[in-house]
Amino acid sequence: MEPENNLDQSELDRQLAELDENPEAPVDTTVWELHAELQTLAKQLNQPVPPNPYEQEPACQQAVERAKSIVQEVTSGIAESVEPSAEPTPTHLDHFRIVRLLGQGGMGAVYLAEDTRLGREVALKTMRAELAARPGAKERFLREARLAAALEHDHIVPIYHVGEANGTPYLAMPFLKGQSLDDLLKAEKNTGCRTSHSAGHSGR
Amino acid sequence: MQRACALEPTAWERLCTLYGPIVYGWCRRYGLQHSDAADCCQEVFQSVFKNLGQFRQDGGVFHSWLGTITLNQVRLHFRKAKPAPSLIDGQQLQDWLEAIPDSDPDLVHSRQLVVRRTLDLIQGDFNAQTWLIFVRTTLHNESCGEVAVSLGLTPNAVRQARFRVIRRLQQELQGLV
Numbered sequence: 466m467e468p469e470n471n472l473d474q475s476e477l478d479r480q481l482a483e484l485d486e487n488p489e490a491p492v493d494t495t496v497w498e499l500h501a502e503l504q505t506l507a508k509q510l511n512q513p514v515p516p517n518p519y520e521q522e523p524a525c526q527q528a529v530e531r532a533k534s535i536v537q538e539v540t541s542g543i544a545e546s547v548e549p550s551a552e553p554t555p556t557h558l559d560h561f562r563i564v565r566l567l568g569q570g571g572m573g574a575v576y577l578a579e580d581t582r583l584g585r586e587v588a589l590k591t592m593r594a595e596l597a598a599r600p601g602a603k604e605r606f607l608r609e610a611r612l613a614a615a616l617e618h619d620h621i622v623p624i625y626h627v628g629e630a631n632g633t634p635y636l637a638m639p640f641l642k643g644q645s646l647d648d649l650l651k652a653e654k655n656t657g658c659r660t661s662h663s664a665g666h667s668g669r
Numbered sequence: 670m671q672r673a674c675a676l677e678p679t680a681w682e683r684l685c686t687l688y689g690p691i692v693y694g695w696c697r698r699y700g701l702q703h704s705d706a707a708d709c710c711q712e713v714f715q716s717v718f719k720n721l722g723q724f725r726q727d728g729g730v731f732h733s734w735l736g737t738i739t740l741n742q743v744r745l746h747f748r749k750a751k752p753a754p755s756l757i758d759g760q761q762l763q764d765w766l767e768a769i770p771d772s773d774p775d776l777v778h779s780r781q782l783v784v785r786r787t788l789d790l791i792q793g794d795f796n797a798q799t800w801l802i803f804v805r806t807t808l809h810n811e812s813c814g815e816v817a818v819s820l821g822l823t824p825n826a827v828r829q830a831r832f833r834v835i836r837r838l839q840q841e842l843q844g845l846v
Binding site: 478502512 | 681682685686689690691692693694697698703704706707710711714715718719721722778779781782784785788807808810813824825828829831832833835836838839842
């Protein structure tokens with residue numbers, strides 16, 4: 466039961482307090498039920514709780530730290546343990562026709578593709594299927610994509626579409642024609658027009 | 670809980686802080702020695718990590734689910750540590766079987782511990798006065814009227830502050846116990 470979804474939080478507290486003072490107060494049924502639940506919980510808090518006799522053992526703290534590290538091992542492992550490999554280039558992902566591979570890394574690949582519905586070029590960022598099969602990885606990829614899709618800023622590339630085809634999560638972004646950072650740095654080195662220091666970055 | 674299911678590192682850490690000592694305590698109660706209990710605890714959390722998404726889909730109470738996972742993992746430990754004796758000696762086999770735990774861990778006490786620990790974890794989210802009101806009215810059983818007078822507030826303001834904390838505690842515990 467979550468009346469919070471419908472009621473403003475402070476209004477909810479106000480109604481709970483009112484009901485606490487006057488059991489006949491006219492409040493929503495959900496507030497009445499929540500009040501009963503909270504009173505039960507409050508009563509439980511009054512009872513003494515014997516401590517966990519094993520909590521002070523040094524092995525207990527070690528066990529907790531080891532449990533915490535599981536998530537770090539998995540998340541860092543996803544990025545580090547997988548070498549970029551020559552995954553076969555798909556021909557289509559849903560309504561996107563793959564034109565060519567633009568780049569590839571440990572996490573996945575970026576393709577130039579054509580949105581066959583809208584007839585425009587897009588960059589398709591995909592996650593490797595074997596990584597996507599790991600627990601939580603696909604959800605994280607899609608969650609980040611949804612977060613990025615919610616942002617609107619001149620300096621952030623917008624997300625056109627988020628999807629999953631044949632177990633491969635992907636997102637579609639505008640295909641920005643330009644050059645790689647390597648090429649840009651080489652070009653600027655040759656002309657001597659701008660370095661990271663002259664641009665105001667210390668690089669540390 | 671939902672954030673932990675999405676494998677957000679901070680939510681996972683919180684889940685481990687909350688439940689690590691509980692699982693370790695269960696393992697010790699089942700008779701595992703310190704280092705075996707720590708190993709078993711890690712295996713339990715690995716299993717939780719792998720299956721949390723499915724658990725969320727299936728629904729249920731996390732606390733009980735964790736108790737079942739722990740019991741299964743402890744049984745595995747027992748079997749690995751001491752292989753089954755020959756079937757020829759019936760008494761030995763009987764002793765071996767009896768040494769393997771077969772009942773769920775003590776969920777009542779551990780639930781109380783989780784509630785208390787959750788309370789500690791949310792304390793930092795409230796200002797000192799709100800927390801004081803909660804402690805005095807709920808943990809020390811002082812009336813809202815008394816607390817209101819001593820703090821120069823209206824009884825209604827005291828009640829609202831009290832419910833703010835209890836409601837938050839209830840939200841944190843949803844799906845857990």
